Structures are given as structure tokens and as C-alpha cells.
Amino acid sequence: MTKTDSLRADSFGADSRRDAPPIPEVFAERYRAAGYWRGETFGGMLRERADAHPARVAITDGDRNWTYGELDVRADQLAAGFIARGITKGDRVVVQLPNVAEFFEVIFALFRIGALPVFALPAHRETEIHYFCEFTEAVAYVIPDRVGGFDHRDLASKIRAEVPTLRDVFVVGGDPGEHTALADLPSEPVEIDGPAPSDLAFLQLSGGSTGVPKLIPRTHDDYMYSLWGSNQICGVTEDSVFLVALPAAHNFPLSSPGSLGLFYAGGRVVMCPQPDPDTAFPLIERERVTITGLVPPLALVWTDAGRTTPYDISSLDVLLVGGAKFSESAARRVAPALGCTLQQVFGMAEGLVNYTRLDDPAETIVTTQGRPISPDDEIRIVDDLDQDVPDGEAGHLLTRGPYTIRGYWRAPEHNARSFTADGFYRTGDIVRRTPTGHLVVEGRAKDQINRGGEKIAPEEVENIILAHPHVHDVSVVAVPDEYLGERTLAYVILRADAEPLKPVVIKKFVRERGLAAYKVPDRVEFVTAFPQTGIGKISKKDQRTTAAAPGA
Numbered sequence: 001m002t003k004t005d006s007l008r009a010d011s012f013g014a015d016s017r018r019d020a021p022p023i024p025e026v027f028a029e030r031y032r033a034a035g036y037w038r039g040e041t042f043g044g045m046l047r048e049r050a051d052a053h054p055a056r057v058a059i060t061d062g063d064r065n066w067t068y069g070e071l072d073v074r075a076d077q078l079a080a081g082f083i084a085r086g087i088t089k090g091d092r093v094v095v096q097l098p099n100v101a102e103f104f105e106v107i108f109a110l111f112r113i114g115a116l117p118v119f120a121l122p123a124h125r126e127t128e129i130h131y132f133c134e135f136t137e138a139v140a141y142v143i144p145d146r147v148g149g150f151d152h153r154d155l156a157s158k159i160r161a162e163v164p165t166l167r168d169v170f171v172v173g174g175d176p177g178e179h180t181a182l183a184d185l186p187s188e189p190v191e192i193d194g195p196a197p198s199d200l201a202f203l204q205l206s207g208g209s210t211g212v213p214k215l216i217p218r219t220h221d222d223y224m225y226s227l228w229g230s231n232q233i234c235g236v237t238e239d240s241v242f243l244v245a246l247p248a249a250h251n252f253p254l255s256s257p258g259s260l261g262l263f264y265a266g267g268r269v270v271m272c273p274q275p276d277p278d279t280a281f282p283l284i285e286r287e288r289v290t291i292t293g294l295v296p297p298l299a300l301v302w303t304d305a306g307r308t309t310p311y312d313i314s315s316l317d318v319l320l321v322g323g324a325k326f327s328e329s330a331a332r333r334v335a336p337a338l339g340c341t342l343q344q345v346f347g348m349a350e351g352l353v354n355y356t357r358l359d360d361p362a363e364t365i366v367t368t369q370g371r372p373i374s375p376d377d378e379i380r381i382v383d384d385l386d387q388d389v390p391d392g393e394a395g396h397l398l399t400r401g402p403y404t405i406r407g408y409w410r411a412p413e414h415n416a417r418s419f420t421a422d423g424f425y426r427t428g429d430i431v432r433r434t435p436t437g438h439l440v441v442e443g444r445a446k447d448q449i450n451r452g453g454e455k456i457a458p459e460e461v462e463n464i465i466l467a468h469p470h471v472h473d474v475s476v477v478a479v480p481d482e483y484l485g486e487r488t489l490a491y492v493i494l495r496a497d498a499e500p501l502k503p504v505v506i507k508k509f510v511r512e513r514g515l516a517a518y519k520v521p522d523r524v525e526f527v528t529a530f531p532q533t534g535i536g537k538i539s540k541k542d543q544r545t546t547a548a549a550p551g552a
Contacts, residue, residue, distance in 0.1 A: 020217035021407030031402040037221040042111040061101040061271040078109035081185025089114035092136040096120035099271045102172045114195035117202040119249035126514030137165040145173030153177040204349045215409040222403040227264045229373040230257035238266035243292035245275040251349035277305035285311045293320035295453030306337040316340045323453030324485045331366035351404025368438035377401035394432045398424040452484040470498035479547040490521035
């Protein structure tokens, strides 16, 4: 048996909690005693809602309406089908689906088994999907057939040929090609020994500031608290209707309070295939949507469209805006244009989530990014030497609490850098705290680009561009953008013997390497040298300053 085979045999079906540092038991006991952790699992939560009101609609997807009873049965049947194909507790399954009802059928089936969904986004392509499948040793991959002209079946065939653990590809849609149609799996329910509340529920993706995405391990206990805690703050009840406008697998529309929060409350989730006003506003009118969440660029588009829309969007009570900092000027425009209350959200898939409150003064709502969900969310704001700074001064945000991880999945080197010895997560954000305890985000300490809520690791893009035969060196930086918050600029030094290139050639090269479209540089500039720091490193700070200068 090879070393890889040994690792694979040892990890499949095992207790996957050991792959991620757990919250120490002394803290776990405190969180249970405080009532944050209620001993619930996602599969159990759905069963309870189905038993309580089986005929209530849980999901609306176009003309389809699935009740809680139907979703519960579908999850049981699909879990049986997955088990028949050899998927067991602890196995990893990469899920890459658009905003369709089947997304929830799939993840609740996996929750029932105790298998771990690995949440990929619709925009991810070969580079990312190959990494997710290989690194997690995924046994299955769930895809649509085609979306927006892209054939996911072809990509899946290539990935399955390259990743030895990947046994099955399941397809949602009319034509599975050489793979297996999700609808064709066996559906006779079976007895399932499901997960414990303290077990891992799924793996989310961290935007990260390095070229290797990190995986965020979330347990049933900790994530469930973030749901009902968010529901209390956002006023979510069984009468609420949430529009899933952003990609369903994103942490923000999943849990803040998101689709899973609505299921926890017994409300209704409406799937929106695209987030533009022409698609979303008719759904808000028809389904009487009460709450949704957007990233700042989309919030600006909705605000502009809201003033003149012919659709009745008066049912919308709350618009949550997060994923990137929302400028004060833009925040002030939401209520007048859309007739709803703005809630700013500042959070991270690693845990901590802050909200402005519905009853906060208007000035607080438009000028801050909120305060934490939990009284036990511990916040430290420190200087470069990890010394606490006074309230009102900007510093590095550190946090720990009942729904913040203590380490990434199988990433000891990352964990040594990203967490303090006493378990505080180094978020990489620069913030200051107001006298009321609200946080104001000032920027990022990590070299990460936040393009309209999509996180881009410069190193990942740089490594792709460096593979071009005419490129000597490259440096990718963020440049301010009024619409997206930040765009990407690639400074490129060509080899001395290379023919001149046009920016479009570099962009095409990145695109053809199978990277998500949002990671393709917005601008490419050819230079002969990079500015350097005193110790000879590339000064990205100087590059960003130059790029942001008027007329640049």
C-alpha cells in the first residue's frame, strides 16, 4: 500500500473532526451551558420542521414549490441513493450547483448521512475544482449539465480521470452524458446512523490571501447557532420569505440569516437564477419576498433600478448588504430608493458575523458594519505587536467565539499563522470600534483583493501568468473601484527577448487556464521593473498607490 493509499483508507469514513482543531472542551461546555449549542443537526432540524408543518412551502424555484414534508422525503430518498453508491459518514462530496432547489435536496441528503459537502461556486472552473477534489479526496462531485453555455459534464469527466478518489459524478438536469443522473439514484429509504451535533457538517472555502484556498470546517453545533442568532437579530420568523439572489453556496446567502436560517425558522426560500433587478424584482413582487442579501455592487444596481421599477417591491422589509465594505454614500441611498431597512453585515466564513440592528439609529446603520451576534464573541483590536489599542483607534481584528473555527481543515502551517496560541482568529481586517461596540472596517491587512465580494488571492493569479512563456515577472494588486470596491491590476515584466504583447493576450491566457472569470485581471500593464522595499521585496504598497493615483 502506498502512502497516499494509506492516508485515503485511514481517512474515509473516519471521524473527520481530527482533520481540524476542535474548540477546546472548556469552551464547548461554556457554549452549551449558555444555550448557544442546542445539540441539533441539520438533518434533525429539517425533520422537526417537516413534522411540525409538512404542508408549508419550504422552497420556491420557478413554478416548483416543495413543502417541508417533500424536502424531508427527498433528502431521505437521495441519502439512500448516495449510500447505495458507497458514500458514507465523513466522505467529502464537492457540490457545484446553481440556484436550484436540488442544491438543498443534495446537501440535506449529505447532512443526513454525515458526509461533508464541499461548497464550490458556479463560477469555479478546472483549476479550482481539481484542487477541491484532490485535496479533500472527494468521492463524488455533483454538477448541473450545462449552465450559461458551459458544459460541466466535460469538466467533470476530465477531473474524474485525474483524481483517483473521485468515483462518481451526479448530474442535475436532463442529460447526464457519461455520468449518473441524480434522479436515477435508488430512492428506497434506509436506516442511517447520522452525525452527532459536534461532528463536522461541511467544508466551506476561504477566499484567503495565498494561492492555495483553505477549507473551513463547520460543525452542526456552531453553524446552527449562527443561524438562530442571526434570525433573532434580523427579525426572521416563519412568515419570512428569503430571496436567494447570490450563489446559494456562498456563506452569506447560506447563513446571514440566509436560506438555512429561513429553514430554521420555518420560513420560505425563493431561488433567484440571476441577481439583476430584471430577474429579481418580478420575483419579489410575485412571491412577496421580505428579506434578501446582496454584495455592495449589486446593492448599487438595485438602488438605481428601484427608483423607476414598475414592479411592486414593497414587501421587501430588510436588505442585508455584506461581503465587502458598503460605502456610507451608497448606504444612505438604500432606504429612499427601495423603501426597506438596510442591515449592514460584516462577517467571514470562518465564523464571526456582525450586524447593524434593525432598531439602530439611522446614522449608525450607514456608518458602521455592525456588532457581533453573540455576547460571547470575543473581540480584540491590536497593533502590529498584538497589543490592544484603545477604542476608536484602528488595528488588526482578532476574534474567538461559539461559532468561529479554531483552525482550517488539514492546514497546520496556515493555522500557525492565522490563529494565536490562545485560539483567536486573525481575520486580516483592519477595524476600529465605536463607543457603542459597533465595528467600522478600515481595510485589509492581508494581501487579498475583494472584487465585489469575491475574494481573489493575488498569488494564485500570478502563478498562472508566470506560466506564460513571454513573462518574466508579475505582480497583481488591487485598485480602488467605485462600483466593485476593488478591481485587479496585473503589472507584467516581459522577458528581454520577448515580442511586445497586448493586455488582451495575458487576459486570454489566464482565462484559458481554467480560472474563474472574476479572477481574470481587469487591467494589465507592462512595466520594466517593480518598486522595491528596503530589503528588496516587491513593494505592492507603492504599486497600489501608483495605480490609485489620479490619471493612472
